[in-house]
Amino acid sequence: MSRYPFTLIMALTLTTLISVPAQAGEIILRQIDFYPGEAKLTYQVEAGDHIKLELPGAFDPSTIGFTSSPGAEVYFFEVKENHRTNWIPPSLKDLFNNMASMDQEICSLSSDLAAFHQTAGFLDKFTTSTLQAEDVFFYLDKIEEKRSDTESAILNTSRILDRKRKELEILRSTIEENMPVNSDRVVSVEIKSSGTGNIYIQAWTEEAGWEPYYRIHLDTLEQTMNFGIKARTFQKTGIDFEGPILFHSTSPEKNIACPEIEPLPIDLEDIKAPVENRKHSLPYSDNILDPRDNLRILTGVTDLITSSSGRIQGKGTPVLIDLGSENLDVSVDMEIVPFLSPNAWVTATLEKTLRPIMEGTAELRMDGKIIGDFFLPFLMRGEKLKIPFGNSPLITAFREETVPTMGSNGSDLEHLEVGYRIKLKNGLSRETPVRLTERLPYPTSGEIIMDLLDIEPEPDLDHGHNLLSWDFHMTPGEQQEIYILYRISYPAYREIGIR
Numbered sequence: 001m002s003r004y005p006f007t008l009i010m011a012l013t014l015t016t017l018i019s020v021p022a023q024a025g026e027i028i029l030r031q032i033d034f035y036p037g038e039a040k041l042t043y044q045v046e047a048g049d050h051i052k053l054e055l056p057g058a059f060d061p062s063t064i065g066f067t068s069s070p071g072a073e074v075y076f077f078e079v080k081e082n083h084r085t086n087w088i089p090p091s092l093k094d095l096f097n098n099m100a101s102m103d104q105e106i107c108s109l110s111s112d113l114a115a116f117h118q119t120a121g122f123l124d125k126f127t128t129s130t131l132q133a134e135d136v137f138f139y140l141d142k143i144e145e146k147r148s149d150t151e152s153a154i155l156n157t158s159r160i161l162d163r164k165r166k167e168l169e170i171l172r173s174t175i176e177e178n179m180p181v182n183s184d185r186v187v188s189v190e191i192k193s194s195g196t197g198n199i200y201i202q203a204w205t206e207e208a209g210w211e212p213y214y215r216i217h218l219d220t221l222e223q224t225m226n227f228g229i230k231a232r233t234f235q236k237t238g239i240d241f242e243g244p245i246l247f248h249s250t251s252p253e254k255n256i257a258c259p260e261i262e263p264l265p266i267d268l269e270d271i272k273a274p275v276e277n278r279k280h281s282l283p284y285s286d287n288i289l290d291p292r293d294n295l296r297i298l299t300g301v302t303d304l305i306t307s308s309s310g311r312i313q314g315k316g317t318p319v320l321i322d323l324g325s326e327n328l329d330v331s332v333d334m335e336i337v338p339f340l341s342p343n344a345w346v347t348a349t350l351e352k353t354l355r356p357i358m359e360g361t362a363e364l365r366m367d368g369k370i371i372g373d374f375f376l377p378f379l380m381r382g383e384k385l386k387i388p389f390g391n392s393p394l395i396t397a398f399r400e401e402t403v404p405t406m407g408s409n410g411s412d413l414e415h416l417e418v419g420y421r422i423k424l425k426n427g428l429s430r431e432t433p434v435r436l437t438e439r440l441p442y443p444t445s446g447e448i449i450m451d452l453l454d455i456e457p458e459p460d461l462d463h464g465h466n467l468l469s470w471d472f473h474m475t476p477g478e479q480q481e482i483y484i485l486y487r488i489s490y491p492a493y494r495e496i497g498i499r
Contacts (some may be wrong), residue, residue, distance in 0.1 A: 027053060029243045030200065032312075034233055035251040039208035041241070043201040045191070047072030053189040055203055056089065056314075057081070057182025058237040063204035064189060069197025076192035084186045089238030091314035095175050102168050109161045116154045120147070178315040180238040181207060208235035210247055212306075213320065214362035214376055218348050218389055220332050221367070221430070225348050225387075228325030231308065236316030245312075247323070249304035249358045304356050328354075334434045336397045338422055344395035344434060350385040357385070364389055394427035397436055414492045417453070419485035426474035433473050440466035440486060447491055454485040 030044040041059075045051045047069065055064075061081045068074055088096050193199050210233035217226040231247050306323050313319070328350055336344040346366065359378040364371040366389045379385060401420040426432055442465045443450050450466070459468035472480050490496050 027051065029241070032241050032243055032245045033248060034208065034210040034231070034245060035248045036211065037209045038204060038206045038251060039235055039241075041203050041205075043203075045193075045199050045201070047193045047195045047197050047199055049193065051189075051191045051193075051199075053191075053201060055187040055189065056087075056180055056238045057185030057187060058180045058207040059187050059203045059205045061187050063202075064187065065202055066191065067200045067202075068193070069199075072193055072195045072197040072199055074191060074193045074199060076190070078190045080188045080190075082186050082188060083184055085184065087183055087186070087238075089180060089183065089314060091238055091240055092175060092178055095171065095178070099168065099171050099175065102164060102171065106161065106164050106168060109157055109164065113154065113157045113161060116150055116157060120150045120154065178236070180236050180314065180316075183238065205235070205237055207237050207316075209233070212247075212358045212360035214360060215325075215365070216362050216374075216387065217365040217368075218330075218332065218346075218387075219367065220346065223330060223332050225328045225330045225350070226325055227328055229306070229323045231306070231321040231323055232318055233312060233321060234316055234318045235312055235314055237314045239314045240311055241314070242311040244309050245307070245321070247306045247308065304358055326354075334392060334395050334432055335437065336395060336424070336434060337437045337439075338397045338399050339439055341391065342396050342398055343391040343393050344397075346389040346392050348387050348389060352382045353379050353385050354381070356381050362387075366390070392428075395425070395432065395434060396427065397422055397424045399423075412492050413449075413489045416488045416490075416496070417485065418488075419454075419483070422482040422484070424472065424474075424480040424482070426476065426478050429476050431473065431475050433471065435469055435471050436482070437463075437467065437469045438482070438484070440468065440484070441488060442466040443488075447494070448496065449489040451487045451489070452485075453487055454483065456483045 026045070028044045029041060031042040033040040033042070043053065061079050064079050066074060066077060187203075189201060189203075191199060191201065210231045213230045213232040215226075215228040215230065217228075219225070231245075233247070235241055308321050308323050310319075310321050312321075330348040330350050333347050333349065334344040335347055336342075357376060357379040360376055362374045362376045364374050364387070371390045374387060376387075399420055399422050401418070404419075405417045406415065422436065422438065424434065424436055426434065440452070441450060455468075457470065460471045461469040463469065470480075470482060474480065488496065
């Protein structure tokens, strides 16, 4: 049997509690504030009204408070938490209606099955003793036909009934999973006020949250990047949130205090382990709502706030709310590092961000194709943003080495000469700027001498520590070649290791 009787379900469905019932006056959901692990609702009522507000048990009674306009005075304010039974959350009303309909269908099928079994029992007890001899075969044929139809009806009805019961169990489990916490409780708020202006009632719940989610589309031909941000949000209170929404990057501090700076003493300790093993402690410890055509991020001293509006159901299902997008001019570079990979990396660089960026997962697309995911770090306004968009198999660089030579000139030094060519090819069908970076050995000891004997062409950039880069503007199918020859000299009684 269903945990929720059919008659009760129908009665409750027709009289589901409104999430914000009022005795007098109008209660308006003025603002919804989402934080990383909680949410705050702000209701607005006119001063002078006697207001009763009911909220689900998912709201914390201790957080409910009010503020008022200068001309309004609250002379009675009370918050109570009471028990209630058989509450149907408005967000799950459709599921409860489906369960009621299915329950009624199961009752009807069960009744039909009982009638068929009764008919089958009557047919089993049928006797021909009262029939005339010439009527026996006629009635036997009719009885046999009726028995066959009845057995078929029993079989089909049993199968349908079993399937419906399984569907009901699945539906019941779905409802149980989506029921909000403390669904057997109701938070009642009563407020009496006088004067003019408005009263603002605030209520917090931890059964909600959000995180930024980015969709970034790079157009390599136009050198532009569409930077879109969405709010991946949820709430599981049982009531729907609808209205203006502010998404905050951080939650309010629970206990704010001025920092106290303690002295940082230095003391002597006995060495109990080799120095290299000692650990030093640091001293400092896809549902998308209506999109917006512009991106608005408000910056406070301690918070980044993004505004939007929409409706978020209270059954815990994640929803993507479009917070807007913008087209950015970026530099698209093909960077190839032969000692790491023979294929080039595609990167997009924005030299200075126009506004702060909250950290979050980004879905990357390039030229209309999905590339993968990238974790976007937190960036302040004006910082450099560089995003990798994966490898391009059409731009390649392969290294062809000559046989290294070793020897000495009669001195105490050994010499190792290494030469090789790097062949770079552009397999794209358009002109493309390509940067190739090569790493040469870098001596870390004064006893090792590194001589660059030949390098063609000369590198365009020296990053230091023998890290060199060449910049090419390559036409379709063009090939370039870099030749490098160097010599390493070191004491004959020593060996060298390149790591």
